[in-house]
Amino acid sequence: MTVTLKxxxxxxxxxxxxxxxxxxxxxxxxxxxxKSKMEAAYEELKNANYNIAVNQSMCSLDYTIKDQDVxxxxxxxxxx
Numbered sequence: 001m002t003v004t005l006k007x008x009x010x011x012x013x014x015x016x017x018x019x020x021x022x023x024x025x026x027x028x029x030x031x032x033x034x035k036s037k038m039e040a041a042y043e044e045l046k047n048a049n050y051n052i053a054v055n056q057s058m059c060s061l062d063y064t065i066k067d068q069d070v071x072x073x074x075x076x077x078x079x080x
């Protein structure tokens with residue numbers, strides 16, 4: 001299963017990427033599992049405050065990832 005990961009704001013500085021394609025060997029994994037995998041790959045993510053959206057919708061961490069999902073890692077937004 002392949003997913004697209006997108007990073008925004010300060011998370012681009014941490015990952016040094018705006019986007020990457022990620023191959024998942026498992027067929028049923030949750031956002032919680034992916035989050036822990038990404039925090040292992042990018043240690044600074046553990047200390048960052050961010051939300052995760054899937055296919056442009058905010059999702060809970062128990063969401064089961066599907067093939068071709070677009071997963072966005074979003075820093076907090078400042079309003080005005």
